[in-house]
Amino acid sequence: MTTYERPASADCLPRAMARRTKQNFSRWRKSSPDNTTASTPNGRRLPMVKIEKNYLFESPGGEQSLKDLFEGRRQLVVYHFMFDPSWEKGCPGCTGYVNAIGDLGMLNKCDTTFVMVSRAAFTKLEAYKERQGWRFPWVPLLGSDFNYDFHVTNNEKIAPVEYNYRNKAELEANKVPNAIVGEEHGLSVFFRIGDEVFHTYSAYARGTEALTDARALLDMTPYGRQQDFENSPPSWPQKPTYE
Numbered sequence: 042m043t044t045y046e047r048p049a050s051a052d053c054l055p056r057a058m059a060r061r062t063k064q065n066f067s068r069w070r071k072s073s074p075d076n077t078t079a080s081t082p083n084g085r086r087l088p089m090v091k092i093e094k095n096y097l098f099e100s101p102g103g104e105q106s107l108k109d110l111f112e113g114r115r116q117l118v119v120y121h122f123m124f125d126p127s128w129e130k131g132c133p134g135c136t137g138y139v140n141a142i143g144d145l146g147m148l149n150k151c152d153t154t155f156v157m158v159s160r161a162a163f164t165k166l167e168a169y170k171e172r173q174g175w176r177f178p179w180v181p182l183l184g185s186d187f188n189y190d191f192h193v194t195n196n197e198k199i200a201p202v203e204y205n206y207r208n209k210a211e212l213e214a215n216k217v218p219n220a221i222v223g224e225e226h227g228l229s230v231f232f233r234i235g236d237e238v239f240h241t242y243s244a245y246a247r248g249t250e251a252l253t254d255a256r257a258l259l260d261m262t263p264y265g266r267q268q269d270f271e272n273s274p275p276s277w278p279q280k281p282t283y284e
Contacts, residue, residue, distance in 0.1 A: 089232055089239035089263070094190070097183040099163045104183060107231065108238050116153040116262045117231040117238075120249075121193040122179070123224040124159035124166065131159070131169050135226050138249065139175060147255035151267050155258065156180060160188055160224070191243060193227045195220065205245040220246075228252055230261050 096107045111117045122139070123132035145155050157179040159166055166179050188194035192203045202209035204220035205227075212220050219225075227245040231238055241263050244252065252258055259266045268280060 087241065087263075089241040092231070092238040092240060094186065096185040096187045098158065098180040098185075098187075099183050100178075100180050105180065107187075108233060108236060110154065110156050110178075110180070111231075111233050111238075112154050114149070114152045114154045115233055116151075116264065117233070118148070118153060118155045118258050118261065119229045119231065120155070120157045121188065121191065121225075121227040121229065122157045122159045123193075123226050124161035124169070125224050126161050128161060129165070131161075132224070132226065136173065138226070138253065139177065140173070141253040142177070143254040145177075145255050145258070148258060151259055151264070153259065153262060153264075154178075158182065158187065160194060191227065191229055191240075192245075193225045195222055195225070205248070228261070230263075232263055 092107060098105045098107075098110065100109075107117075110119070120135075120138070122135045124135075139157070148155055155177060157177055158181070159179065160182055163181050166181055170177075170179050182188060186199070189196065189200040195202045195204060197209075202212070202221050204212060204217070204225050207215065207217075209221060225245065226249065227243055228249045229240065230242040232241050233239075242261055244261065252261065256266055
């Protein structure tokens with residue numbers, strides 16, 4: 042399997058979006074009903090938003106930041122697994138999703154890390170992970186706003202309700218009451234430049250259902266599959282498809 046080299050030139054990096062235009066970030070993605078815009082050539086050129094907060098997570102080795110979750114790689118894919126702190130078991134739908142995930146070895150070779158994040162305690166996640174026989178990294182939040190900021194936990198007392206790029210009024214109009222309060226699922230992609238981390242894409246609801254293999258997950262990242270059949274910006278990492 043080909044290992045893809047890490048680019049060093051600034052020409053190889055996605056364009057950052059100014060904070061003041063962060064609302065445009067949602068509008069870019071809301072234009073695609075199935076949330077698969079990122080897999081298109083234009084999707085890989087979408088601007089990204091710098092992460093300003095210091096989100097913290099618990100791991101077997103202790104406290105970790107969002108940057109730490111990259112494990113030194115350039116790209117990070119986070120699956121927001123529904124597991125409320127009061128629950129004894131994880132969400133059945135999320136469990137089905139993870140059970141369907143195939144070999145993700147190609148991600149690491151493409152400078153990409155996969156991790157699952159939930160709000161439940163580390164001991165609960167570890168017990169459920171062992172019961173299911175999963176090997177994917179799975180970390181809980183350490184009291185941060187991560188789930189609220191990425192709209193996979195909704196509580197009006199903490200943040201305005203939003204899910205799948207729809208606000209509370211739109212969710213109610215579309216008769217999606219379960220997304221208005223409590224846990225929901227999703228998948229978010231992040232990109233790292235040195236010590237700076239950027240949010241590049243998120244998919245929710247049915248937009249995550251087909252993202253269960255390495256190629257589909259890479260399609261959601263700025264660099265894509267990093268193969269020469271893709272229409273990517275010049276100088277982005279690519280190798281011959283059948284090398």
